[in-house]
Amino acid sequence: MRKAISQSVLYQALVVPLIQLFVFVAISLLVIGSVILILAALFNRPVTGGMTLLQFVIRTLPQVAIDGLVIGFLYAMIALGYTMVYGVLQFINFAHSEIFMVGAFIGVELMLALAIPSTAPLMLIMAGILLAVAAGMVGSGLLAVVIERVAYRPLRGAPRLVPLISAIGVSFFLQDAVRAIEGLLNNAFYRNYPSFPILNQQIQLATFTLAGQPIQMQIQAKVIFIIIASLVMLTGLNFVVNATRLGRAIRAVAQDRPTAALMGVDVDRIIMLTFLIGGALGGATGVLFGIRVGRIDPYVGFIPGIKAFTAAVLGGIGNITGAMLGGIVLGVLEGFAGAYLSQFTGGAFGTEYKDIFAFLILILILMFRPTGLLGEQVGQKA
Amino acid sequence: MAVLELIDVHAYYGHIHALKGISFKVEPGEIVTLIGANGAGKSTTLRTISGLVRARHGRVLLNGEDITHLPPHEIVARGVGHVPEGRRVFPQLTVWENLEMGAYTVKDRREVARRMEFVFTIFPRLKERLHQKGGTLSGGEQQMLAIARALMMQPRILLMDEPSMGLAPILVESIFEVIRQLNQHGTTILLVEQNAHMALQVAHRGYVLETGRIVLEGTARELANNPQVQAAYLGMH
Ligand SMILES: Nc1ncnc2c1ncn2[C@@H]1O[C@H](COP(=O)(O)OP(=O)(O)OP(=O)(O)O)[C@@H](O)[C@H]1O
Ligand SMILES: [Mg+2]
Numbered sequence: 001m002r003k004a005i006s007q008s009v010l011y012q013a014l015v016v017p018l019i020q021l022f023v024f025v026a027i028s029l030l031v032i033g034s035v036i037l038i039l040a041a042l043f044n045r046p047v048t049g050g051m052t053l054l055q056f057v058i059r060t061l062p063q064v065a066i067d068g069l070v071i072g073f074l075y076a077m078i079a080l081g082y083t084m085v086y087g088v089l090q091f092i093n094f095a096h097s098e099i100f101m102v103g104a105f106i107g108v109e110l111m112l113a114l115a116i117p118s119t120a121p122l123m124l125i126m127a128g129i130l131l132a133v134a135a136g137m138v139g140s141g142l143l144a145v146v147i148e149r150v151a152y153r154p155l156r157g158a159p160r161l162v163p164l165i166s167a168i169g170v171s172f173f174l175q176d177a178v179r180a181i182e183g184l185l186n187n188a189f190y191r192n193y194p195s196f197p198i199l200n201q202q203i204q205l206a207t208f209t210l211a212g213q214p215i216q217m218q219i220q221a222k223v224i225f226i227i228i229a230s231l232v233m234l235t236g237l238n239f240v241v242n243a244t245r246l247g248r249a250i251r252a253v254a255q256d257r258p259t260a261a262l263m264g265v266d267v268d269r270i271i272m273l274t275f276l277i278g279g280a281l282g283g284a285t286g287v288l289f290g291i292r293v294g295r296i297d298p299y300v301g302f303i304p305g306i307k308a309f310t311a312a313v314l315g316g317i318g319n320i321t322g323a324m325l326g327g328i329v330l331g332v333l334e335g336f337a338g339a340y341l342s343q344f345t346g347g348a349f350g351t352e353y354k355d356i357f358a359f360l361i362l363i364l365i366l367m368f369r370p371t372g373l374l375g376e377q378v379g380q381k382a
Numbered sequence: 383m384a385v386l387e388l389i390d391v392h393a394y395y396g397h398i399h400a401l402k403g404i405s406f407k408v409e410p411g412e413i414v415t416l417i418g419a420n421g422a423g424k425s426t427t428l429r430t431i432s433g434l435v436r437a438r439h440g441r442v443l444l445n446g447e448d449i450t451h452l453p454p455h456e457i458v459a460r461g462v463g464h465v466p467e468g469r470r471v472f473p474q475l476t477v478w479e480n481l482e483m484g485a486y487t488v489k490d491r492r493e494v495a496r497r498m499e500f501v502f503t504i505f506p507r508l509k510e511r512l513h514q515k516g517g518t519l520s521g522g523e524q525q526m527l528a529i530a531r532a533l534m535m536q537p538r539i540l541l542m543d544e545p546s547m548g549l550a551p552i553l554v555e556s557i558f559e560v561i562r563q564l565n566q567h568g569t570t571i572l573l574v575e576q577n578a579h580m581a582l583q584v585a586h587r588g589y590v591l592e593t594g595r596i597v598l599e600g601t602a603r604e605l606a607n608n609p610q611v612q613a614a615y616l617g618m619h
Contacts, residue, residue: 245486248482252475259466260472261433261458262432263458264459265486
């Protein structure tokens with residue numbers, strides 16, 4: 001009987017989360033994509049290039065969906081850091097965006113130090129990136145642990161607002177510290193990830209004709225890498241939270257801290273490990289983000305951080321599954337808003353308004369469902 | 383040597399002086415009960431023993447070792463099981479996961495499986511509910527789970543905080559039967575109960591708490607025959 005249980009736990013922990021992610025992706029794309037198509041059909045009119053709005057949307061939709069998903073995966077990984085910490089402490093770690101930023105810097109410094117030639121073989125480049133991701137995970141994970149120990153743990157009994165202010169203080173401190181260090185060492189406070197032509201090339205996924213429109217789906221090589229890395233980490237996190245003794249302890253602490261202590265759980269250690277895991281995910285995401293955008297500065301964490309926090313709230317803060325769903329939904333929303341806002345509004349609102357649009361939808365969703373899409377459920381299975 | 387000994391223990395919640403110098407002993411193999419009105423400090427006494435509440439003054443000894451300043455997880459590791467007031471099963475964990483949490487300190491998987499089979503012999507109902515979430519169990523089932531979870535750690539001393547609370551009379555009977563059985567298997571038990579009648583039937587000795595102080599002590603029989611106890615806790619006149 002025990003064997004059957006452990007087998008089913010393994011199945012639950014590895015297969016189910018992948019299916020779940022796939023379902024989230026499919027549902028987000030289907031729902032948001034259909035809304036866009038319906039809107040395009042309703043307000044159909046000629047736009048640029050001799051196409052109608054509907055034709056334009058059909059032609060570009062698959063590509064926009066892929067781009068949105070990639071952003072969504074990145075948001076989901078950052079959102080997990082917010083939501084796990086909220087789960088165990090009911091506290092928003094606003095310094096998480098800077099933990100992410102520091103990860104991006106650790107990654108870029110390592111890549112620059114490795115100095116892999118831009119024409120190096122793919123395997124070597126991959127190894128370098130993997131090393132950078134690993135370094136970002138270790139560095140940011142440890143940083144998160146130190147922040148918890150120094151800035152949050154002494155305030156554990158204090159009113160809720162106090163650690164929040166401490167977190168904001170830590171954010172500013174980290175921004176300025178990175179700025180100062182980079183300024184001293186490199187005379188500039190931004191850094192560029194090395195660019196590799198082999199990773200920047202577009203790979204054709206498919207070309208086909210739909211409703212008379214030629215459709216091309218292509219993807220940048222490095223984006224494939226980002227997607228695979230995200231899937232591995234999201235599944236890995238699921239495994240840890242759902243199928244290991246540590247994960248069970250994390251969920252127990254989130255649900256009932258004193259009772260978890262009565263089970264022999266060292267609560268402080270579990271909180272520390274939660275910060276370690278959340279920080280490591282944030283650091284890895286920082287490196288992936290840096291590779292995607294190229295140039296990073298000490299303030300690069302702010303916007304993705306706010307968006308990931310939003311994604312966590314959208315999915316239901318404290319809810320690990322919710323963070324993944326929220327990230328994907330927000331990424332896709334933003335991707336679609338960025339691509340179509342200008343065409344739909346006849347140029348009145350350009351891509352730069354995509355955030356307002358995404359947040360408007362967020363506010364609407366939360367007005368009707370204040371606990372987020374999947375509900376605030378602290379310590380549930382992912 | 384006493385399994386558990388409290389010496390002049392004081393505990394506070396902020397400025398509330400909840401325990402005002404508690405001293406008592408539990409000898410190996412005993413069932414000792416703490417009785418007292420609401421707010422007397424019974425739960426606080428148990429929480430102070432397991433380290434959830436810090437004693438500001440006095441000492442708690444476990445088999446002669448001073449555990450007053452140890453954190454809860456280290457006290458648990460030394461063999462103190464605590465069934466908290468109000469059950470406190472993990473609502474989002476399954477029955478199986480709740481039981482696993484009870485054996486959190488046990489590394490040997492075979493041993494965990496063996497203990498789980500043992501608790502199923504006491505609470506067969508739990509085996510049928512293995513994959514149900516703790517929060518969806520009935521009140522009585524949750525109480526069984528809370529006790530079973532504490533048994534998973536095979537404690538040397540089991541602290542039980544109102545195990546009969548909110549249960550139907552028939553279930554109360556069977557919970558007390560379980561307490562008697564466990565004790566016969568060698569578990570020392572410190573039992574807090576509102577149901578003083580039942581508690582004094584099953585216990586060997588007892589202490590009466592009033593606003594943070596022990597005001598009476600004696601064998602269960604002495605307490606049951608004490609007119610003050612009869613009037614205040616047994617509903618007799
Ligand atoms: N978390 C807390 N914060 C402040 N005061 C508390 C807290 N817990 C208990 N108290 C106070 O400490 C005193 C003792 O409470 P305790 O819970 O130990 O009583 P009890 O004997 O277990 O009562 P009951 O039979 O109602 O469970 C009470 O006056 C109570 O109000
Ligand atoms: Mg009580």
